[in-house]
Amino acid sequence: MKERNPSEPEAVWKEKDVSSGRTVDAMVAIMRTSGCRWAKAGGCTMCGYREASLPQTTESDLMSQVDRIIERYKGEPFVKFYTSGSFLDTGEIPVSVRERIFDEFSECERILVESRPEFVNEETIGSLPKTATVALGLESSDPEVLRRSVHKGFTPAESKRAGTAVRDAGLSVRTYLLLKPIYLTEGQAIEDSVRSALFADPWSAEISINPLNVQFGTQTERLWKRGEFRAPWIWSLIEVFRRLSGNISARLMSSPSGGGSQRGVHNCGECDRRALDAVEKFSFSQDVRDLDVACACVEKWKDYLRAEKMLGTSADLERGIINDLALRM
Protein backbone atom coordinates (compact mmCIF):
# COMPACT_ATOMS: atom_id res chain seq x y z
CA MET A 1 0.00 0.00 0.00
CA LYS A 2 1.17 3.51 -0.80
CA GLU A 3 2.81 5.30 2.12
CA ARG A 4 0.61 8.19 3.29
CA ASN A 5 2.35 11.46 3.95
CA PRO A 6 1.38 13.00 7.33
CA SER A 7 2.01 16.52 6.04
CA GLU A 8 -0.59 16.14 3.25
CA PRO A 9 -4.33 16.18 3.91
CA GLU A 10 -6.17 12.94 3.14
CA ALA A 11 -8.41 14.69 0.61
CA VAL A 12 -9.70 18.10 -0.42
CA TRP A 13 -12.66 18.58 -2.74
CA LYS A 14 -15.38 21.03 -3.64
CA GLU A 15 -19.14 20.44 -3.47
CA LYS A 16 -22.42 22.26 -2.95
CA ASP A 17 -24.02 22.82 0.45
CA VAL A 18 -26.33 25.28 2.11
CA SER A 19 -25.36 28.42 4.02
CA SER A 20 -27.76 31.14 5.19
CA GLY A 21 -30.59 29.37 3.41
CA ARG A 22 -29.02 29.32 -0.04
CA THR A 23 -26.98 26.82 -2.06
CA VAL A 24 -23.31 27.78 -2.08
CA ASP A 25 -19.91 26.36 -3.02
CA ALA A 26 -18.22 24.48 -0.22
CA MET A 27 -14.70 23.17 0.29
CA VAL A 28 -14.26 19.92 2.18
CA ALA A 29 -10.89 19.06 3.72
CA ILE A 30 -10.17 15.73 5.37
CA MET A 31 -7.15 16.02 7.62
CA ARG A 32 -4.84 13.18 8.56
CA THR A 33 -4.66 13.03 12.34
CA SER A 34 -3.67 10.54 15.00
CA GLY A 35 -7.26 9.33 14.79
CA CYS A 36 -10.42 8.98 16.80
CA ARG A 37 -9.81 8.04 20.44
CA TRP A 38 -12.91 5.88 20.50
CA ALA A 39 -11.82 4.02 17.36
CA LYS A 40 -8.61 3.11 19.18
CA ALA A 41 -10.68 1.72 22.06
CA GLY A 42 -12.67 -0.55 19.75
CA GLY A 43 -14.79 2.00 17.93
CA CYS A 44 -18.20 1.96 16.36
CA THR A 45 -19.49 -1.12 14.55
CA MET A 46 -19.73 0.62 11.16
CA CYS A 47 -16.58 2.74 11.29
CA GLY A 48 -13.50 1.97 9.22
CA TYR A 49 -11.74 5.20 10.10
CA ARG A 50 -9.10 3.43 12.14
CA GLU A 51 -7.46 2.83 8.78
CA ALA A 52 -7.47 6.57 8.05
CA SER A 53 -5.45 7.56 11.13
CA LEU A 54 -1.71 8.15 11.23
CA PRO A 55 -0.48 7.84 14.83
CA GLN A 56 2.82 9.61 14.09
CA THR A 57 1.19 12.85 12.86
CA THR A 58 2.82 15.85 14.58
CA GLU A 59 1.71 19.42 15.14
CA SER A 60 4.03 20.61 12.39
CA ASP A 61 2.57 17.98 10.00
CA LEU A 62 -0.86 19.35 10.74
CA MET A 63 0.34 22.91 10.08
CA SER A 64 1.69 21.72 6.70
CA GLN A 65 -1.67 20.13 5.96
CA VAL A 66 -3.31 23.49 6.66
CA ASP A 67 -0.85 25.11 4.19
CA ARG A 68 -1.87 22.59 1.50
CA ILE A 69 -5.56 23.18 2.21
CA ILE A 70 -5.11 26.95 1.94
CA GLU A 71 -3.47 26.44 -1.47
CA ARG A 72 -6.63 24.71 -2.66
CA TYR A 73 -8.97 27.31 -1.21
CA LYS A 74 -10.71 29.52 -3.77
CA GLY A 75 -12.86 31.71 -1.53
CA GLU A 76 -15.75 29.24 -1.06
CA PRO A 77 -18.20 30.68 1.50
CA PHE A 78 -18.51 27.35 3.31
CA VAL A 79 -15.58 25.22 4.53
CA LYS A 80 -15.76 21.85 6.28
CA PHE A 81 -12.94 20.26 8.22
CA TYR A 82 -13.20 16.52 8.82
CA THR A 83 -10.67 14.46 10.72
CA SER A 84 -12.16 10.95 10.77
CA GLY A 85 -12.50 11.64 14.48
CA SER A 86 -13.11 14.75 16.58
CA PHE A 87 -11.83 18.15 15.52
CA LEU A 88 -12.32 19.42 19.08
CA ASP A 89 -10.15 16.68 20.60
CA THR A 90 -6.80 18.37 21.26
CA GLY A 91 -5.20 14.93 21.00
CA GLU A 92 -6.09 15.09 17.29
CA ILE A 93 -6.02 18.82 16.54
CA PRO A 94 -3.85 20.79 18.99
CA VAL A 95 -5.14 24.19 20.09
CA SER A 96 -2.50 25.99 17.96
CA VAL A 97 -3.72 24.23 14.78
CA ARG A 98 -7.35 24.82 15.64
CA GLU A 99 -6.66 28.53 16.24
CA ARG A 100 -4.77 28.86 12.97
CA ILE A 101 -7.60 27.25 10.99
CA PHE A 102 -10.18 29.55 12.54
CA ASP A 103 -7.93 32.52 11.90
CA GLU A 104 -7.18 31.63 8.25
CA PHE A 105 -10.83 31.00 7.48
CA SER A 106 -12.25 33.84 9.58
CA GLU A 107 -13.76 35.49 6.49
CA CYS A 108 -15.82 32.42 5.63
CA GLU A 109 -19.54 32.61 5.96
CA ARG A 110 -19.70 29.17 7.52
CA ILE A 111 -17.20 26.69 8.94
CA LEU A 112 -18.14 23.16 9.99
CA VAL A 113 -16.24 20.79 12.27
CA GLU A 114 -17.21 17.39 13.70
CA SER A 115 -16.89 16.17 17.26
CA ARG A 116 -17.91 13.52 19.72
CA PRO A 117 -19.89 15.12 22.57
CA GLU A 118 -17.25 14.56 25.26
CA PHE A 119 -15.06 17.22 23.62
CA VAL A 120 -17.82 19.81 23.57
CA ASN A 121 -17.36 21.98 26.67
CA GLU A 122 -17.14 25.61 27.65
CA GLU A 123 -13.54 25.92 26.54
CA THR A 124 -13.97 24.31 23.11
CA ILE A 125 -17.25 26.10 22.42
CA GLY A 126 -15.57 29.37 23.43
CA SER A 127 -12.80 28.75 20.87
CA LEU A 128 -15.23 28.48 17.97
CA PRO A 129 -16.01 31.41 15.69
CA LYS A 130 -19.58 32.67 15.49
CA THR A 131 -19.82 31.18 12.00
CA ALA A 132 -19.19 27.65 13.30
CA THR A 133 -21.39 24.62 12.94
CA VAL A 134 -20.60 21.61 15.10
CA ALA A 135 -21.61 18.31 13.54
CA LEU A 136 -22.51 15.69 16.15
CA GLY A 137 -22.89 12.01 15.32
CA LEU A 138 -25.88 11.15 17.47
CA GLU A 139 -26.72 8.19 15.18
CA SER A 140 -29.75 7.11 17.24
CA SER A 141 -31.79 8.44 20.15
CA ASP A 142 -32.33 4.90 21.44
CA PRO A 143 -29.76 4.10 24.15
CA GLU A 144 -29.94 0.37 23.38
CA VAL A 145 -29.38 0.89 19.66
CA LEU A 146 -26.44 3.15 20.43
CA ARG A 147 -24.95 0.65 22.86
CA ARG A 148 -25.59 -2.62 21.09
CA SER A 149 -25.92 -1.87 17.37
CA VAL A 150 -23.54 1.07 17.05
CA HIS A 151 -21.24 0.63 20.08
CA LYS A 152 -20.99 4.41 20.16
CA GLY A 153 -19.52 4.79 23.63
CA PHE A 154 -21.82 7.64 24.66
CA THR A 155 -25.50 8.01 25.38
CA PRO A 156 -28.15 10.07 23.55
CA ALA A 157 -28.33 12.26 26.67
CA GLU A 158 -24.66 13.20 26.27
CA SER A 159 -25.26 14.18 22.67
CA LYS A 160 -28.28 16.21 23.72
CA ARG A 161 -26.20 18.04 26.34
CA ALA A 162 -23.51 18.89 23.76
CA GLY A 163 -26.01 19.92 21.09
CA THR A 164 -27.94 22.13 23.46
CA ALA A 165 -24.74 23.79 24.73
CA VAL A 166 -23.62 24.60 21.17
CA ARG A 167 -27.04 25.96 20.26
CA ASP A 168 -27.24 28.01 23.47
CA ALA A 169 -23.91 29.59 22.57
CA GLY A 170 -25.53 30.89 19.38
CA LEU A 171 -23.79 28.39 17.11
CA SER A 172 -25.28 25.88 14.75
CA VAL A 173 -25.59 22.08 15.08
CA ARG A 174 -25.73 19.54 12.29
CA THR A 175 -26.82 16.16 13.66
CA TYR A 176 -25.88 12.93 11.91
CA LEU A 177 -28.22 9.97 12.20
CA LEU A 178 -27.29 6.48 11.10
CA LEU A 179 -29.97 4.76 9.05
CA LYS A 180 -29.89 1.02 9.73
CA PRO A 181 -27.06 0.03 12.04
CA ILE A 182 -26.59 -3.72 12.40
CA TYR A 183 -29.22 -5.87 14.18
CA LEU A 184 -32.08 -3.58 13.13
CA THR A 185 -34.53 -4.69 10.49
CA GLU A 186 -35.26 -2.30 7.66
CA GLY A 187 -38.60 -1.41 9.28
CA GLN A 188 -37.05 -0.85 12.71
CA ALA A 189 -34.35 1.30 11.11
CA ILE A 190 -36.95 3.60 9.53
CA GLU A 191 -38.74 4.00 12.87
CA ASP A 192 -35.45 4.57 14.68
CA SER A 193 -34.34 7.37 12.34
CA VAL A 194 -37.73 9.08 12.47
CA ARG A 195 -37.76 8.99 16.30
CA SER A 196 -34.14 10.12 16.49
CA ALA A 197 -34.75 13.11 14.22
CA LEU A 198 -37.68 14.22 16.40
CA PHE A 199 -35.41 13.85 19.44
CA ALA A 200 -32.60 15.95 17.93
CA ASP A 201 -34.77 18.59 16.29
CA PRO A 202 -34.86 21.04 19.26
CA TRP A 203 -31.12 21.81 19.07
CA SER A 204 -30.33 20.92 15.45
CA ALA A 205 -30.39 23.37 12.56
CA GLU A 206 -29.82 20.43 10.20
CA ILE A 207 -30.27 16.70 10.42
CA SER A 208 -28.29 14.56 8.05
CA ILE A 209 -29.53 11.01 7.61
CA ASN A 210 -26.56 8.81 6.80
CA PRO A 211 -27.60 5.43 5.42
CA LEU A 212 -25.16 2.78 6.51
CA ASN A 213 -22.31 2.11 4.11
CA VAL A 214 -20.40 -1.14 4.70
CA GLN A 215 -16.79 -0.13 5.35
CA PHE A 216 -13.76 -2.40 5.22
CA GLY A 217 -12.56 -4.21 8.33
CA THR A 218 -15.64 -3.46 10.44
CA GLN A 219 -17.99 -5.62 12.47
CA THR A 220 -20.73 -4.57 10.05
CA GLU A 221 -18.68 -5.92 7.14
CA ARG A 222 -18.29 -9.29 8.87
CA LEU A 223 -22.08 -9.63 9.19
CA TRP A 224 -22.63 -8.36 5.66
CA LYS A 225 -20.23 -10.93 4.22
CA ARG A 226 -22.17 -13.70 5.96
CA GLY A 227 -25.46 -12.42 4.51
CA GLU A 228 -26.61 -11.23 7.92
CA PHE A 229 -26.89 -7.62 6.90
CA ARG A 230 -28.23 -5.70 3.91
CA ALA A 231 -27.39 -2.03 3.45
CA PRO A 232 -30.63 0.00 3.57
CA TRP A 233 -32.91 0.57 0.62
CA ILE A 234 -33.10 4.07 -0.88
CA TRP A 235 -36.87 3.70 -0.45
CA SER A 236 -36.32 3.59 3.31
CA LEU A 237 -34.35 6.82 3.23
CA ILE A 238 -37.11 8.43 1.17
CA GLU A 239 -39.69 7.09 3.62
CA VAL A 240 -37.83 8.70 6.55
CA PHE A 241 -37.84 12.04 4.74
CA ARG A 242 -41.51 11.74 3.87
CA ARG A 243 -42.47 11.02 7.47
CA LEU A 244 -40.40 13.87 8.86
CA SER A 245 -41.14 16.51 6.29
CA GLY A 246 -43.34 19.21 7.81
CA ASN A 247 -42.94 17.72 11.30
CA ILE A 248 -39.57 19.14 12.25
CA SER A 249 -37.92 22.52 11.87
CA ALA A 250 -34.38 21.32 11.08
CA ARG A 251 -33.32 21.10 7.45
CA LEU A 252 -33.25 17.46 6.35
CA MET A 253 -30.42 16.24 4.21
CA SER A 254 -28.48 13.22 3.07
CA SER A 255 -25.43 12.69 0.90
CA PRO A 256 -24.96 8.93 1.04
CA SER A 257 -21.50 7.47 0.55
CA GLY A 258 -21.41 4.35 -1.58
CA GLY A 259 -24.97 4.97 -2.78
CA GLY A 260 -26.09 2.57 -5.53
CA SER A 261 -23.53 -0.12 -4.63
CA GLN A 262 -24.08 -3.35 -2.68
CA ARG A 263 -22.18 -1.86 0.25
CA GLY A 264 -24.19 1.34 0.24
CA VAL A 265 -27.83 2.37 0.23
CA HIS A 266 -29.42 0.82 -2.87
CA ASN A 267 -32.62 -0.29 -4.60
CA CYS A 268 -32.92 -2.58 -7.62
CA GLY A 269 -30.04 -1.07 -9.58
CA GLU A 270 -32.20 0.29 -12.35
CA CYS A 271 -33.68 3.20 -10.36
CA ASP A 272 -30.80 3.89 -7.96
CA ARG A 273 -29.40 6.90 -9.78
CA ARG A 274 -32.80 8.53 -10.12
CA ALA A 275 -33.66 7.84 -6.47
CA LEU A 276 -30.33 9.23 -5.25
CA ASP A 277 -30.76 12.32 -7.42
CA ALA A 278 -34.17 12.81 -5.83
CA VAL A 279 -32.63 12.58 -2.36
CA GLU A 280 -30.03 15.16 -3.31
CA LYS A 281 -32.61 17.50 -4.78
CA PHE A 282 -34.78 17.20 -1.69
CA SER A 283 -31.78 17.92 0.56
CA PHE A 284 -31.61 21.36 -1.00
CA SER A 285 -35.25 22.12 -1.76
CA GLN A 286 -36.98 20.43 1.25
CA ASP A 287 -39.86 19.90 -1.16
CA VAL A 288 -41.32 16.37 -0.76
CA ARG A 289 -42.50 16.46 -4.36
CA ASP A 290 -38.85 16.11 -5.32
CA LEU A 291 -38.94 12.63 -3.74
CA ASP A 292 -41.42 11.35 -6.29
CA VAL A 293 -39.59 8.50 -8.00
CA ALA A 294 -41.28 5.54 -9.66
CA CYS A 295 -39.94 2.01 -10.03
CA ALA A 296 -41.54 -1.42 -9.79
CA CYS A 297 -39.03 -2.38 -7.07
CA VAL A 298 -40.93 -0.27 -4.54
CA GLU A 299 -43.27 -3.28 -4.26
CA LYS A 300 -40.31 -5.55 -3.64
CA TRP A 301 -39.21 -3.20 -0.83
CA LYS A 302 -42.68 -3.36 0.73
CA ASP A 303 -42.57 -7.18 0.51
CA TYR A 304 -39.15 -7.07 2.12
CA LEU A 305 -40.48 -5.05 5.07
CA ARG A 306 -43.35 -7.51 5.52
CA ALA A 307 -41.16 -10.59 5.17
CA GLU A 308 -38.49 -9.54 7.68
CA LYS A 309 -41.21 -8.72 10.19
CA MET A 310 -42.81 -12.11 9.73
CA LEU A 311 -39.49 -13.95 9.95
CA GLY A 312 -38.24 -11.78 12.81
CA THR A 313 -34.81 -11.37 11.26
CA SER A 314 -32.52 -8.54 10.20
CA ALA A 315 -30.58 -10.88 7.86
CA ASP A 316 -30.33 -10.03 4.17
CA LEU A 317 -33.49 -11.50 2.68
CA GLU A 318 -32.31 -10.85 -0.85
CA ARG A 319 -29.56 -13.39 -0.52
CA GLY A 320 -29.58 -17.15 -0.09
CA ILE A 321 -32.52 -19.46 0.32
CA ILE A 322 -34.46 -17.10 2.55
CA ASN A 323 -34.89 -14.99 -0.54
CA ASP A 324 -37.13 -17.49 -2.25
CA LEU A 325 -38.97 -18.32 0.91
CA ALA A 326 -39.64 -14.79 2.05
CA LEU A 327 -40.22 -12.75 -1.02
CA ARG A 328 -42.86 -15.09 -2.40
CA MET A 329 -45.00 -14.46 0.67
Ligand code: SF4
Ligand atom coordinates in the same frame (compact mmCIF):
# COMPACT_ATOMS: atom_id res chain seq x y z
S1 SF4 B 1 -17.84 6.66 13.91
FE1 SF4 B 1 -16.82 8.49 14.71
S2 SF4 B 1 -16.83 8.14 16.95
FE2 SF4 B 1 -17.20 6.14 16.01
S3 SF4 B 1 -15.16 5.22 15.88
FE3 SF4 B 1 -15.60 6.24 13.92
S4 SF4 B 1 -14.67 8.27 14.07
FE4 SF4 B 1 -14.85 7.43 16.15
Ligand SMILES: [Zn+2]
Ligand atom coordinates in the same frame (compact mmCIF):
# COMPACT_ATOMS: atom_id res chain seq x y z
ZN1 LIG C 1 -35.98 0.10 -8.73
